[in-house]
Amino acid sequence: MEKRIGEHPILGKPQKGKLVTFTFDGAAAQGYEGEPISAALAAAGVSVHRYTAKAHKPRGIFCAIGRCTDCVMVVDGEVNVRACVTPLRAGMDVKTQRGVSAV
Amino acid sequence: MKRYDLIVVGAGPAGLSAAIEGAKRGLKTVIFDENEKPGGQLFKQIHKFFGSKEHRAKIRGFKIGEELLAEAAGLGVEVVLNAAVIGLYQEKEVVVRIGEAVRHYKGDAVIVATGATENAVYFEGWDLPGVIGAGAAQTMMNLHGVRPGEKVLMLGAGNVGLVVSFQLLQAGCEVVAVADAASAVGGYGVHAAKVARTGVSFYLSHTIIKAEGGDRVNAVTIAEVDERFQFIPGTEKRFEVDTVCLAVGLSPMCQLLKMAGCRVLEIPAKGGQVPLVGTRGETSADGIFAAGDVSGIEEASSAMIEGRIAGIAAAEYLGYAVNAELEAAIAENEAALSELRQGMFAPGRRGDMVEFTDEGIHVSVSLLKKGYVNDEEIARFTSASETPGFRPIIECTQNIPCNPCRDVCPRNCIKVESITALPRLNEYNACSGCGLCVASCPGQAIFLVNGDVGGGFANVTLPYEFLPLPKEGDRGVALGRDGQVVCEAWVSKAQISSAFDKTNLLTIKVPAEMAGKARFFKSKGAV
Numbered sequence A: 001m002e003k004r005i006g007e008h009p010i011l012g013k014p015q016k017g018k019l020v021t022f023t024f025d026g027a028a029a030q031g032y033e034g035e036p037i038s039a040a041l042a043a044a045g046v047s048v049h050r051y052t053a054k055a056h057k058p059r060g061i062f063c064a065i066g067r068c069t070d071c072v073m074v075v076d077g078e079v080n081v082r083a084c085v086t087p088l089r090a091g092m093d094v095k096t097q098r099g100v101s102a103v
Numbered sequence B: 001m002k003r004y005d006l007i008v009v010g011a012g013p014a015g016l017s018a019a020i021e022g023a024k025r026g027l028k029t030v031i032f033d034e035n036e037k038p039g040g041q042l043f044k045q046i047h048k049f050f051g052s053k054e055h056r057a058k059i060r061g062f063k064i065g066e067e068l069l070a071e072a073a074g075l076g077v078e079v080v081l082n083a084a085v086i087g088l089y090q091e092k093e094v095v096v097r098i099g100e101a102v103r104h105y106k107g108d109a110v111i112v113a114t115g116a117t118e119n120a121v122y123f124e125g126w127d128l129p130g131v132i133g134a135g136a137a138q139t140m141m142n143l144h145g146v147r148p149g150e151k152v153l154m155l156g157a158g159n160v161g162l163v164v165s166f167q168l169l170q171a172g173c174e175v176v177a178v179a180d181a182a183s184a185v186g187g188y189g190v191h192a193a194k195v196a197r198t199g200v201s202f203y204l205s206h207t208i209i210k211a212e213g214g215d216r217v218n219a220v221t222i223a224e225v226d227e228r229f230q231f232i233p234g235t236e237k238r239f240e241v242d243t244v245c246l247a248v249g250l251s252p253m254c255q256l257l258k259m260a261g262c263r264v265l266e267i268p269a270k271g272g273q274v275p276l277v278g279t280r281g282e283t284s285a286d287g288i289f290a291a292g293d294v295s296g297i298e299e300a301s302s303a304m305i306e307g308r309i310a311g312i313a314a315a316e317y318l319g320y321a322v323n324a325e326l327e328a329a330i331a332e333n334e335a336a337l338s339e340l341r342q343g344m345f346a347p348g349r350r351g352d353m354v355e356f357t358d359e360g361i362h363v364s365v366s367l368l369k370k371g372y373v374n375d376e377e378i379a380r381f382t383s384a385s386e387t388p389g390f391r392p393i394i395e396c397t398q399n400i401p402c403n404p405c406r407d408v409c410p411r412n413c414i415k416v417e418s419i420t421a422l423p424r425l426n427e428y429n430a431c432s433g434c435g436l437c438v439a440s441c442p443g444q445a446i447f448l449v450n451g452d453v454g455g456g457f458a459n460v461t462l463p464y465e466f467l468p469l470p471k472e473g474d475r476g477v478a479l480g481r482d483g484q485v486v487c488e489a490w491v492s493k494a495q496i497s498s499a500f501d502k503t504n505l506l507t508i509k510v511p512a513e514m515a516g517k518a519r520f521f522k523s524k525g526a527v
């Protein structure tokens, strides 16, 4: 199923920035500029944002508003970046976070 | 350190309303909100709100947010976004993190309107990707246009769980079930009914045993619980889902108030720890006020009123308003608040099992247990007649504060005596079939029936907020209140009108004896 809502019965067509390319774990991916990184990843079917440091358990979006830190990733080399509240920009380098304690 | 007359924390309905009242009286006002977008909860709410005209009923939540923002901007309120308030001290010093920078501000008065945070619940697999909060689901689909999943199980049958389930359906997701450990639906029955009639099953007295999956949830198991919330072996039900959505309550976020030394109390009926506040929102700390969900979980409508009171009180505290004006405003707003706090869902009655409506009608038990009023029970409230001519069938069976149906009818066909009274039809039925009541009912509980359109058929007009909108001539099936197929149906009309504000009206033709049962339509292709 297409993850993006093409047209919503109440909200109409989602208002989005321009389509840009970024890298996710080394591969090219696409999303809309200004949307949270997590939205672009969810649209691409990515659920896992990180693996916990000790038990290596997968984590993804939980609150989507920047509170729980479940969604942190490595963005442009910086660890523990909350993907749900960090706007996507062209050329960003986004990586699944492994083996780093989340904040 | 930058100084303001009034600093408001949180740009939800309470904070915006407070800032508006302060600014109107000449206070130099700033609002800080940690979000990228202002509006708090309102911006995720795409349904029409309950209440009466004064409470902006039948307007969708996000529109109310836009109206408040425009008003605040017009009055010169400064709204600073991406600004998390991380400290509040007794001297009304406010510490704000804006991006990387930490800034200090001084307010002569401070209003805290930080709202609430979602509660979590723990079960095996609760931490798997795909297990998300209801608020997260709303944020993803309504703000970012991305479906949170394909097949969803909703845990929680309070208003949040019910509203978000409906929103998931609107976004094109499948909701496999709504489960809740409570023995009865906690939210408004009408919110449950509009979900149930699309075919979603309700499991009350059920909770989640475990979620399974590798890198994402792929199944969830629920089971029945007894009165002491212990699992009953052998009652397990397993669903293949990719998403589990949690809507298990909200807790007021009063950390900042605690930090400022305000007295807080543990009041379970208000959602947990709340500040001790007086009638004007004043806390125990001088010049610090609280309004909205932070001082007790309620509604946006009451949050706006509390915000207004706190805004005026702050102005009075600073000498920008006279006490008489404050007293008058308090009296007026308290009257509006008490109107809202009537009926079966009044804050003081939360958790009570209500057996009879205020009118003395036995409530629908099926509504509380299964999410829909069954065919036998509905006869206590309304009935469709098999005669020609239009007649609104109002399936509103609980005393909730809401009356737009009365106000929109151009022929005054509908009476709602007190705001929480059940709507009644006037004896003399002058219905012209305009459909305004069907479109404006926030609970989507009104249907228009023309009991005889010839050939043994009746027309049923229902509210329809899904895409694609079926077209005239489409064939399909009618579903009953319980979401089960009741008969074949044909679309005789699909109406879109700006007066209906996106609640389209679908008129289906069904055998006349089904007019009292057919409440939803599925096209042939979609069955």
Ligand SMILES: Cc1cc2nc3c(=O)[nH]c(=O)nc-3n(C[C@H](O)[C@H](O)[C@H](O)COP(=O)(O)OP(=O)(O)OC[C@H]3O[C@@H](n4cnc5c(N)ncnc54)[C@H](O)[C@@H]3O)c2cc1C
Residues within 6 Å of the ligand: B009, B010, B011, B012, B013, B014, B015, B032, B033, B034, B035, B038, B039, B040, B041, B042, B045, B047, B048, B049, B050, B083, B084, B085, B086, B113, B114, B115, B116, B159, B160, B161, B163, B164, B253, B256, B291, B292, B293, B294, B297, B298, B299, B300, B301, B302, B303
């Ligand atoms: C699914 C759902 C459906 C609902 N339906 C209805 C309905 O039909 N009718 C109705 O009347 N109500 C409804 N409500 C309830 C309503 O949305 C809330 O009661 C209302 O939004 C509370 O307003 P508020 O201003 O107190 O808080 P909020 O709207 O939660 O706003 C608080 C704001 O404060 C900000 N904030 C918090 N902490 C900080 C900080 N430290 N620094 C900076 N900013 C901060 C938050 O980001 C947020 O923007 C619904 C709620 C939900 C979840």
Ligand code: FES
Residues within 6 Å of the ligand: A060, A061, A062, A063, A064, A065, A066, A067, A068, A069, A070, A071, A072, A082, A083, A084, A085
């Ligand atoms: S999902 Fe909770 S912080 Fe991002």
